[in-house]
Amino acid sequence: MSPSAPSAVPARAVTADARVASRAAMFILAVxxxxxxxxxxxxxxxxxxxxxxxxxxQALDWGYYSKPPLIAWLIAITTNxxxxxxxxxxxxxxxxxxxxxxxxxxxxxxLFDARTGAWSGALYVALPxxxxxxxxxxxxxxxLLFWAIGVLCLKRALDPGSEKWWMGVGLALGLGLLSKYSMxxxxxxxxxxxxxxPPHHAVLRTRWPYLALxxxxxxxxxxxxxxxxxxxxxxxxxxxxxNLTGDLLHPVKLAEFIGGQFGVFGxxxxxxxxxxxxxxxxxxxxxxxxxxxxxxxxxxxxLVAIEALLSxxxxxxxxxxYVTASVLVVACCRQMLPNLRVLLPIALxxxxxxxxxxxxxxxxxxxxxxxxxxxxxxxHRLRGWDHLGRAIxxxxxxxxxxxxxxxxxxxxxxxxxxxxxxxxxxxxxxxERATDQYQMTTDIIEYGNRPILYLTTNPNPADVLARFRETxxxxxxxxxxxxxxxRHYSIFALQGFKG
Numbered sequence: 001m002s003p004s005a006p007s008a009v010p011a012r013a014v015t016a017d018a019r020v021a022s023r024a025a026m027f028i029l030a031v032x033x034x035x036x037x038x039x040x041x042x043x044x045x046x047x048x049x050x051x052x053x054x055x056x057x058q059a060l061d062w063g064y065y066s067k068p069p070l071i072a073w074l075i076a077i078t079t080n081x082x083x084x085x086x087x088x089x090x091x092x093x094x095x096x097x098x099x100x101x102x103x104x105x106x107x108x109x110x111l112f113d114a115r116t117g118a119w120s121g122a123l124y125v126a127l128p129x130x131x132x133x134x135x136x137x138x139x140x141x142x143x144l145l146f147w148a149i150g151v152l153c154l155k156r157a158l159d160p161g162s163e164k165w166w167m168g169v170g171l172a173l174g175l176g177l178l179s180k181y182s183m184x185x186x187x188x189x190x191x192x193x194x195x196x197x198p199p200h201h202a203v204l205r206t207r208w209p210y211l212a213l214x215x216x217x218x219x220x221x222x223x224x225x226x227x228x229x230x231x232x233x234x235x236x237x238x239x240x241x242x243n244l245t246g247d248l249l250h251p252v253k254l255a256e257f258i259g260g261q262f263g264v265f266g267x268x269x270x271x272x273x274x275x276x277x278x279x280x281x282x283x284x285x286x287x288x289x290x291x292x293x294x295x296x297x298x299x300x301x302x303l304v305a306i307e308a309l310l311s312x313x314x315x316x317x318x319x320x321x322y323v324t325a326s327v328l329v330v331a332c333c334r335q336m337l338p339n340l341r342v343l344l345p346i347a348l349x350x351x352x353x354x355x356x357x358x359x360x361x362x363x364x365x366x367x368x369x370x371x372x373x374x375x376x377x378x379x380h381r382l383r384g385w386d387h388l389g390r391a392i393x394x395x396x397x398x399x400x401x402x403x404x405x406x407x408x409x410x411x412x413x414x415x416x417x418x419x420x421x422x423x424x425x426x427x428x429x430x431x432e433r434a435t436d437q438y439q440m441t442t443d444i445i446e447y448g449n450r451p452i453l454y455l456t457t458n459p460n461p462a463d464v465l466a467r468f469r470e471t472x473x474x475x476x477x478x479x480x481x482x483x484x485x486x487r488h489y490s491i492f493a494l495q496g497f498k499g
Contacts (some may be wrong), residue, residue: 017114021105024118025253026124035094035134038359042086043387046250048410050137051417052437054079054089062228064392065437067239071139094134096145100323101125103148104444108327109448110155111289119344124326126348129264129319139180140227140319147320148177150186151296154193156323158200163208170212174219181238185300185320189215193295199288218300233440248310257308260315261301265322268347269329273297283336284328290336290498293328297321357490374485384479384487389418393476395453395491399474403455405463409436411455426452448497459490469496 031311044484047056056072057079063069063150065268074092084090105121124130133140153168167385169190176183201210227234262270276284277298304318333340363374374380392415396402404419406412407428416425426447427438434440453474454464465471472493479487 001315002333011064012167018307020114020118024105024121025102027122028098028105028294029126029270032094032098032134034359036073039094039135040087040463042433043286043362044086044379044382044418046086046089046414047136047382048413050089051385052409052415053137053414056437059441061226062222063230063234065233065434065440067139067423068181068220068223069177069226070142070175071137074139074142090135090137094140097130099175100145101130101146103152104323106327107148107152107155107324108330110152111292111327112331112335116327116334119330119334119348120327121345123269123348123351124323125262126351126355127269128354129316129322129328129357131351133319135359138315141417143176143183144320144323146179146183147186147296148174148323149287149291150176150190151324154190155292157208157212159204160392167210170215171219173212173435177221181234182300183321185303187216189296189299192299193292196285196295197288197291216316216326230440233434251253253312254305254309257305257315261318264315264319265325265349266347268343268350269325272329272343273325273327276328280332280336282330282406290328290331293331295326296323297325297406298449309366318395328438331357334438352435371483377482378422380481380485385480387479388420388477388489389415389420391479392423392455392491393419395475395477397452399493401451402451403447403451405447405454407456407458407495408462409438411457412438415455417487428454431461445495445499448499452494452497454492454494457487457489459488461490461492465492465495466495467483467498468494470494 033207036099053067053071056069057076060072060076061069073117075089078092079085079088079338082091094180101121101124104124105477107116107117108120133144134171137280150169150172152297153165156162157169159165159166173183173186176186190209191204194200194209224235231262262484264270265273281294284294296351298321300317301321305311307313307317330344339353362372362377370376392404396404396419404415404423406415406425409427412425412427416422424447425438426442427436428444430441431439452468454461458475470493474493475488477489477491479489481487
């Protein structure tokens with residue numbers, strides 16, 4: 001028997017749905033435009049990791065010491081289009097999150113209805129973690145983009161006659177792996193969902209999931225080859241980050257990670273998610289729509305929570321959970337627990353208010369007559385790098401032909417961006433094996449016959465100075481940050497590297 005024709009949707013309902021979707025899109029657009037305008041002011045210097053990714057973008061490759069390459073490719077594109085500025089480095093972050101929010105809205109619409117989709121997209125774009133992530137360029141940005149694309153493509157691929165969407169799943173998987181290795185959890189979530197989904201577990205007996213997996217691995221393969229050629233540096237660094245040595249039970253670290261999720265996902269959404277997992281997991285499984293969302297929300301959160309218990313985990317490491325968790329929480333409030341619908345606008349309002357405080361933190365403190373200190377300024381790690389760059393540029397102008405040497409990865413990256421014209425740099429290392437990108441790609445032996453300007457926070461680096469025939473302290477640099485805090489550096493002129 002041929003399937004019956006779908007019943008006609010009343011024109012009034014279509015119009016109402018379009019109006020709801022339009023309002024959500026306008027909210028997402030307005031938030032994104034505000035973020036772009038805020039970033040265009042270039043309110044803070046680049047964070048060390050951002051500066052590091054920028055240096056990677058100056059030498060494009062298939063891999064880097066600590067991460068796969070897509071973050072560098074993305075920054076190379078945006079800085080060439082927008083300019084080699086702080087804004088050029090960061091501009092993709094709010095744009096990508098806006099696209100993710102629209103994908104989240106479409107996923108909610110396809111699984112449930114237009115209002116659920118609209119609330120899901122609006123909630124996602126206003127999440128505390130997204131408000132912060134939209135101001136910095138990190139590997140989470142492309143990871144979450146391809147995670148969201150992958151989930152939506154999987155939903156489409158499971159519709160009758162839509163097998164071509166499996167190629168979208170594979171494409172998202174491959175590009176996600178080139179963004180961050182934790183994209184591997186996406187494949188685990190997809191397998192878990194299909195294996196335990198009564199309507200779809202038979203899909204695992206078809207060729208499509210495996211073709212998608214093969215496509216994803218083929219796209220990712222160049223980074224695997226790069227790692228093979230570089231002694232698997234990125235993989236070993238990822239393993240070192242896991243730090244699964246010594247005592248393997250850290251309940252305080254687990255509690256800190258769980259507590260941090262109230263700040264990442266928001267206090268109301270995360271409390272709702274905990275309630276759903278603890279008290280409604282059976283209902284979530286029995287409805288395949290909820291099970292799809294749960295299968296992509298819980299594994300990242302659970303795996304990182306286990307890592308926090310065994311070692312440590314940063315609060316943002318489970319960020320991928322909240323792509324589908326945004327839809328899950330909204331859908332449960334609207335479909336499963338309608339009495340809790342009132343929490344959605346409250347949560348959205350709290351998130352917007354918190355974002356307003358974050359974006360205007362320094363202005364609000366100034367208006368209130370509050371003098372910030374290192375302890376009261378959450379942005380203290382971003383301050384002063386542009387001033388340091390100008391100070392070192394002045395020193396290099398007085399020492400033409402000198403190579404700039406540092407002994408800290410973050411310092412190397414910040415100077416690479418903020419010293420203009422860009423200096424010749426070398427990283428000092430005292431270990432047999434490189435511990436960062438700059439130790440891997442620079443070698444003091446290549447510059448041993450040239451004079452070196454050595455910048456360090458150590459006022460008496462005797463071990464380093466002993467490796468050169470001629471040494472002299474040429475100056476000290478102080479970068480004031482607050483009334484009671486400053487960064488202090490010593491600058492040495494070195495010649496005649498002994499080896």
